[in-house]
Amino acid sequence: MGEPGVDAAAVRRALVGLGREPVGELTLHRVGLGQSNLTYRVTDERAGVWVLRRPPLGELLESAHDVLREARVLTALAGTGVPVPQVFGVLEPGAVGADAAPAFVMSWVDGTVVDRMSVARDLAAGDRRALALSLVRTLAEVHRVDLGATGLDGLATRRPYAPRQLRRWSAQWESSRTTALPEVDALTERLHAALPDEHETTLVHGDFHLRNVITSADRVVAVLDWELSTLGHPLADLGSLLAYWAEPGEQGLDDFLPSTLEGFPSRAEMVAEYAAASGRDVSDIGFWHALGLWKLAIIAQGVLRRATDDPRNRATEGTPTTEGIAAVVTRAMAVADELGTAPSTAGTSPARHRGIRT
Known part of the structure; x- marks a missing residue:
């Protein structure tokens, strides 16, 4: 039985069109726990291996799961200090399956994705620390990318990033919520009331964490999942990484708590x-940490909504639960409490808060 969302014969034609020339029959296997864009490992009968990326199945939220944007960014990053797979080409909508979804093909990078607790437990304690610090240094490389030299200076607006994120993800929340969670709305108000000053614009990955990189022992060898990449404030990426970086005694979206x-x-x-x-200067990281948790909860709600609407989008494990989403929101409220933010009220000016909660 084939994998949902792709057709082997169509994928073969697409590879030939890109000059890849597969030998014999193709085998397609969905890989990873990603529940946004779908990823398939494509192999032929003579050790040829490629990776195919396409959007999830079913009805999608506007502007979400942009594989063409992802391919553009990956292509632009070739030769920079950011390790990424090679993009072989973008495919026409409908080229790999029955629906009209776009897709692209990239190289396979050997290594390990630390996406299960069993994988994290197999790492030596020394390698765990080294890998985490490599993750952070790789993020610094993302923010060092020369936007003009890579042609990414037109990727997005340079308007302040935090208000853009609040607008975008508030709309996604309204489109994907499946249950009442008033704490999300309260947190949205608190974030609006604590907007920091923004003086810098860099490339932003948008969802940078351990499950979205390929590793080799104690270092990062490729950064994946660029569909949310944009131009914005670099501390937003660090805040998102902290949102995933649970500490002992904290609850996450699911049981994956390697940190x-x-x-x-x-x-x-x-x-x-x-x-x-x-x-x-990282003195504003508290705000970006809270924003990262808020955004994580909304992304997880979208994943849960897609898995509920179309079970073919569900990964083998790791689908968020309503309980896990509520736990993340609770953590975000605690970070906001640490910052001293309060819901905005009519007639008052938004306060500016600086601080860090670790």
């Missing part, structure tokens, strides 16, 4: 390493 294992550094250590690697 709670011995050897992985604390959030404070991760922030310090980023500051050293980037030379950047």
Whole structure:
């Protein structure tokens, strides 16, 4: 039985059109736990291997799952300090399956994705720390990309990033919510009331965390999943990374909590390493951490909604639960409490808060 969303004969034609010339029959196998864009490992009968990316199945939210944007960014990053797979080509809509979805083909990168607790537990304690610090240094490389030299200076507007994120993800929340969670709306108000000043614009990955990179022992060898990439404030990426970086005793979206294992550094250590690697002032990281948690909860709600609407989008494990989403929102409220933010009220000016919660 074939994999949903792709047709082997169509994929063969697409590869030939890109000059790849597969030998014999193709085997397609969905890989990873990603529940946004779908990823397939494509192999032929003579050790040829490629990766195909396409959007999830069913009705999608506007502007979500943009594989063409992802392919554009990956192509632009070739030859920079950011390790990424090679893009072989973008395919016409409908080229790989029965629906009209676009897709692209890229190289297979050998390595390990730390996407299950069993994989994280197999890492030596020393390798855990080294890998985490490599993750942070790689993020600093993302934010060091020369936008003009790579042609990415027109990727998005340069207007302040936090208000853009609040508008976009508030709309996604309204489109994907499946249950009442008033804390999300309250947190949205608190974030609006605490917008920091923004003086810098860089490339932003948009969803940077351990499951979205390929590793080799104690280092990052490729950064994946660029569909949410844009131009914005670099601390937004660090805040998102901290949102995934649970510490002992904290609950996450699911049971994947590798950073709670011995050897992985604390959030404070991760922030310090980023500051050293980037030379950047990180005093506003508390706001971006809270925003990252808020955004994570909304992304997870979208994943849950797609898996509920069309079970073919569900990965083998790792689908968020309503309980996990509520736990993330609770953590975000605690970070906001630490910052001293309060819901905005009519007639008052938004406060500016600086601080860090680790």
